[in-house]
Amino acid sequence: MSKRDGVLVALAGQQNAGKSTLFNVLTGARQHVANYPGVTVDKKYGQYRDAVGSVYTVDLPGTYSLTSFSLEERVAREFLLGDRPDVTVNVVDASNLRRSLHLTLQILEMELPSVLALNMMDVAEGRGLQIDQSLLSERLQLPVVATVGRKGQGREALREAVRAEASRQVETPTPPPVLVDYGPLEPIIAQVQQRLARFKAIADLPQRWLALELLEGDSQAVSILVERLGEAAARPLREAIGSLIAEFEQQQDMEISDYVVGCRDRAVERLLDGVLSGGEQGRKTLTERVDRVVLNRWLAPGFLLLTVFAIYQVSIVWGYELTNVTWPYLAKGRELIAGLLPSAHFLVDPYVRSLGLWLVDSANTLLNYVPIFIILFACIAIVEDSGYMARIAFILDKVLHRFGLHGQSTLPLILGGVFAGGCAVPGVMATKGIPDNRARMATIFTVPFMNCLAKVPLYTLLLGIFFVEHKSLMMFYISTMTIVFALLVAKLLTKTVLSGQETSPFVMELPHYHLPTFNGVARRAIERTWQYIKKVGTVVLAVAVVVFVLLHLPGLPEARKAHFQQEAEAAIERFEQALAGNPYREIATGANLVPLINYYSDYKRAKLNATGAEASQRVTERFQARNADFYPLVIRGGDRDAKQASRALRTLARERQKLRLQMREERITHSILGTIGRGMEPITQFAGFDWKINVALLASFAARESSVATLGVLFQQGDDENQTLEERMGQETREGGATALLAVSMILFFALYPPCLATTMMVKVQTGSYKWMAFSIIFPTILGLAVSSAVYSIGMAVGATGIEAMSAVYWSAFVLLLIVGLFSDRQASRLLRQRFSEG
Amino acid sequence: MSKMPERGGAQTLNDIRPGGRVRIHRHHAEAAVRQRLLDLGLMPNVVVTVVRSAPLNDPIELKLEASSITLRRHEAITIEVTSEDSES
Numbered sequence: 072m073s074k075r076d077g078v079l080v081a082l083a084g085q086q087n088a089g090k091s092t093l094f095n096v097l098t099g100a101r102q103h104v105a106n107y108p109g110v111t112v113d114k115k116y117g118q119y120r121d122a123v124g125s126v127y128t129v130d131l132p133g134t135y136s137l138t139s140f141s142l143e144e145r146v147a148r149e150f151l152l153g154d155r156p157d158v159t160v161n162v163v164d165a166s167n168l169r170r171s172l173h174l175t176l177q178i179l180e181m182e183l184p185s186v187l188a189l190n191m192m193d194v195a196e197g198r199g200l201q202i203d204q205s206l207l208s209e210r211l212q213l214p215v216v217a218t219v220g221r222k223g224q225g226r227e228a229l230r231e232a233v234r235a236e237a238s239r240q241v242e243t244p245t246p247p248p249v250l251v252d253y254g255p256l257e258p259i260i261a262q263v264q265q266r267l268a269r270f271k272a273i274a275d276l277p278q279r280w281l282a283l284e285l286l287e288g289d290s291q292a293v294s295i296l297v298e299r300l301g302e303a304a305a306r307p308l309r310e311a312i313g314s315l316i317a318e319f320e321q322q323q324d325m326e327i328s329d330y331v332v333g334c335r336d337r338a339v340e341r342l343l344d345g346v347l348s349g350g351e352q353g354r355k356t357l358t359e360r361v362d363r364v365v366l367n368r369w370l371a372p373g374f375l376l377l378t379v380f381a382i383y384q385v386s387i388v389w390g391y392e393l394t395n396v397t398w399p400y401l402a403k404g405r406e407l408i409a410g411l412l413p414s415a416h417f418l419v420d421p422y423v424r425s426l427g428l429w430l431v432d433s434a435n436t437l438l439n440y441v442p443i444f445i446i447l448f449a450c451i452a453i454v455e456d457s458g459y460m461a462r463i464a465f466i467l468d469k470v471l472h473r474f475g476l477h478g479q480s481t482l483p484l485i486l487g488g489v490f491a492g493g494c495a496v497p498g499v500m501a502t503k504g505i506p507d508n509r510a511r512m513a514t515i516f517t518v519p520f521m522n523c524l525a526k527v528p529l530y531t532l533l534l535g536i537f538f539v540e541h542k543s544l545m546m547f548y549i550s551t552m553t554i555v556f557a558l559l560v561a562k563l564l565t566k567t568v569l570s571g572q573e574t575s576p577f578v579m580e581l582p583h584y585h586l587p588t589f590n591g592v593a594r595r596a597i598e599r600t601w602q603y604i605k606k607v608g609t610v611v612l613a614v615a616v617v618v619f620v621l622l623h624l625p626g627l628p629e630a631r632k633a634h635f636q637q638e639a640e641a642a643i644e645r646f647e648q649a650l651a652g653n654p655y656r657e658i659a660t661g662a663n664l665v666p667l668i669n670y671y672s673d674y675k676r677a678k679l680n681a682t683g684a685e686a687s688q689r690v691t692e693r694f695q696a697r698n699a700d701f702y703p704l705v706i707r708g709g710d711r712d713a714k715q716a717s718r719a720l721r722t723l724a725r726e727r728q729k730l731r732l733q734m735r736e737e738r739i740t741h742s743i744l745g746t747i748g749r750g751m752e753p754i755t756q757f758a759g760f761d762w763k764i765n766v767a768l769l770a771s772f773a774a775r776e777s778s779v780a781t782l783g784v785l786f787q788q789g790d791d792e793n794q795t796l797e798e799r800m801g802q803e804t805r806e807g808g809a810t811a812l813l814a815v816s817m818i819l820f821f822a823l824y825p826p827c828l829a830t831t832m833m834v835k836v837q838t839g840s841y842k843w844m845a846f847s848i849i850f851p852t853i854l855g856l857a858v859s860s861a862v863y864s865i866g867m868a869v870g871a872t873g874i875e876a877m878s879a880v881y882w883s884a885f886v887l888l889l890i891v892g893l894f895s896d897r898q899a900s901r902l903l904r905q906r907f908s909e910g
Numbered sequence: 911m912s913k914m915p916e917r918g919g920a921q922t923l924n925d926i927r928p929g930g931r932v933r934i935h936r937h938h939a940e941a942a943v944r945q946r947l948l949d950l951g952l953m954p955n956v957v958v959t960v961v962r963s964a965p966l967n968d969p970i971e972l973k974l975e976a977s978s979i980t981l982r983r984h985e986a987i988t989i990e991v992t993s994e995d996s997e998s
């Protein structure tokens with residue numbers, strides 16, 4: 072082991088014992104905490120300093136024991152075994168000592184110097200449990216520290232105990248105590264140990280532990296043996312152990328692992344005798360009393376719907392209203408930056424300006440949703456932290472399982488945005504906790520079908536243009552359609568490409584209810600939102616630059632440029648003629664012309680953005696101060712000459728606008744992206760997508776958020792216009808013959824469209840394979856195109872309206888869902904009966 | 911060794927109605943599942959109470975000493991139990 076400066080400390084313990092909470096308390100980090108078993112699924116590093124020096128801290132996933140059956144157990148065990156932390160802080164739930172100590176005994180068998188953190192002392196006290204800490208410490212021969220992670224209590228004591236234990240290990244290392252007596256198995260353990268002792272290659276491993284693991288038939292211990300000793304040397308050893316196992320199991324008429332667990336349980340009982348007292352048996356705990364209502368067979372679905380509805384109402388509906396308050400600030404920010412950039416030319420703006428504004432617009436479109444995000448994540452944090460999330464898994468497992476998912480798919484799906492608004496990246500990340508591999512894979516591929524927040528703007532946009540009368544019905548369709556599709560797709564995948572994957576059952580602890588703390592909730596909401604913003608800051612802006620380049624290159628041919636230049640000069644000449652003999656001519660022409668016309672559009676926009684008489688007055692003052700000479704020309708009132716000049720200026724501005732729009736249109740049509748988009752038209756025409764939509768969809772693969780941003784720029788407003796994107800797009804698309812049916816086709820494609828780049832990266836991380844990553848892109852693309860094309864083509868053929876098409880799709884998917892659900896239920900119960908009667 | 915309960919044989923956790931108290935007799939699950947059940951405290955000789963089943967009848971919730979465990983009927987059927995007269 073390389074020499075470290077500083078001490079390495081690992082936090083180990085059972086699921087939901089509060090390791091991450093204590094990790095945060097110790098290091099001040101912001102590790103994800105939730106009242107839901109299996110939240111931490113990978114190790115996390117942090118660091119703090121005490122009086123002596125640095126302490127490197129690792130938060131391990133929660134494990135009920137240290138076998139190598141599940142992923143989180145392997146992660147924890149490999150770390151403990153491979154990195155040999157100087158001190159292991161064994162975090163135990165003081166209110167559930169008996170079960171927790173099983174793990175403690177295993178940690179001690181691994182000969183890891185440990186400190187026992189008795190966490191959740193508040194809960195234990197609340198239940199009237201008394202724990203004799205010094206007796207426990209004496210029996211375990213371990214330092215014991217009482218903590219309440221949620222309140223940060225016990226931090227200093229724990230830090231001191233860690234330091235003391237680390238120093239003691241250096242000064243007077245003592246062999247770990249042997250606390251479990253395995254009775255008749257002991258001589259066998261000794262025998263195996265003796266055989267193991269002959270090999271140097273495994274001398275660094277805890278011998279008694281290794282012997283036990285081998286006797287229990289632990290697959291990982293066996294592979295360590297084979298790896299270290301080589302196949303040839305390991306074989307006789309394995310055979311010898313095999314026969315020892317067989318002999319013992321026959322004698323005892325039980326499996327060794329059961330026998331071992333039994334011995335440990337007796338050891339725990341002896342350890343706790345006299346240590347643990349109190350705790351009223353008969354009285355129902357608060358959790359039990361709450362669950363009687365909340366999990367009541369008839370009431371539970373109601374409570375669940377209510378929760379979901381409340382989250383939807385609070386975050387999406389109210390959050391949306393909040394964006395009306397925050398939007399003006401973003402608009403102001405844009406103005407500010409626009410003012411800093413080089414000013415516009417008459418026809419073609421400097422690249423710095425157009426790229427700068429492009430980036431600001433892309434970012435603003437997304438930042439606009441920050442209030443929704445904060446509220447949504449806070450709501451989810453409350454549900455997680457209270458303990459209700461685990462109940463949701465309990466309630467929904469049956470349904471989810473029927474479609475190949477798992478009760479624990481609930482959290483990923485909710486994070487992904489079951490009810491309008493989420494993000495697939497944390498969603499896919501959260502699938503790590505699902506123990507059933509097949510369900511986990513199915514969840515990974517269906518999370519991107521949820522309504523991530525970046526899809527919502529596009530939906531809102533399209534509904535605003537095409538479905539003004541049916542908005543709420545469409546919103547209902549969209550927000551429930553995703554789960555219908557997701558379930559069907561999950562079933563399809565489970566039955567086909569995923570059928571070979573390993574499965575495992577739903578066995579989970581229901582945590583006790585906690586009152587969420589304000590700090591915890593706010594922290595997590597802000598943290599997750601910040602993650603989102605960071606994604607916006609990097610991926611989206613990078614994409615925006617790429618899209619910008621692809622939209623601007625190769626640019627207009629020289630001849631067309633010259634043509635537009637001529638038109639512009641003609642317009643300017645007309646303007647100058649109109650001003651002939653006007654006293655304002657001097658101010659308005661020559662070198663002043665471009666500044667004046669920019670001044671005019673700035674003024675108009677500022678007036679439009681100003682709400683209320685007061686703000687309007689301020690704009691007036693600002694522009695008067697900015698240029699008193701120009702001012703009379705941009706206002707409508709003024710002397711006769713000023714009025715005339717102002718009229719001419721308005722005409723010129725309009726002509727300039729028209730020219731710029733034409734140029735942009737031509738430039739985009741000839742651009743690289745435009746060419747690609749047009750190249751795709753032969754395929755996408757069946758779905759009704761023209762090249763502009765193709766361009767937006769292409770851009771949105773890099774980041775979903777870009778779709779509206781790109782559409783926004785494709786249906787760009789002129790500088791002095793201030794229509795909303797809805798108005799602009801509505802106008803342009805309707806002129807282009809777009810219908811509500813096309814909107815439906817777009818919505819469906821977008822619902823099934825492949826995950827954004829960031830999500831596919833996450834899919835790669837979670838599945839560990841590029842093959843599955845490619846699958847996560849290709850499969851939804853084909854599915855989405857197929858569905859959209861079918862709906863659009865059939866819809867066109869029968870002349871369906873948008874809402875009719877949408878209803879048809881929705882209800883047929885729904886009926887299909889019912890059929891699949893009921894059928895697989897029959898099959899499942901038949902299987903169960905079979906197992907029952909066959910014996 | 912048969913891994914499933916014999917025909918018409920012993921009672922499993924699946925047969926217990928909500929409110930019933932039983933003593934765990936033995937497990938028929940294997941490997942990871944067995945380990946997880948044992949780890950959660952569902953060891954032979956432990957007394958558990960079936961608290962309720964989920965709205966769709968599956969999974970079920972058990973109460974042990976200090977914790978609540980949920981598992982599917984599919985697993986419950988692998989746990990052999992003997993009825994325990996509910997005292998108190």
Ligand SMILES: Nc1nc2c(ncn2[C@@H]2O[C@H](COP(=O)(O)OP(=O)(O)OP(=O)(O)O)[C@@H](O)[C@H]2O)c(=O)[nH]1
Binds near residue numbers: 090104106131
């Ligand atoms: N009442 C009480 N609650 C606590 C205490 N410590 C942690 N919690 C809560 O217990 C829950 C679980 O905490 P985590 O820190 O996520 O637990 P963990 O051990 O990291 O869990 P996994 O990573 O899932 O294994 C959270 O809701 C915490 O707020 C404590 O001392 N008292």
Ligand SMILES: [Mg+2]
Binds near residue numbers: 090092103104131132
């Ligand atoms: Mg954790």
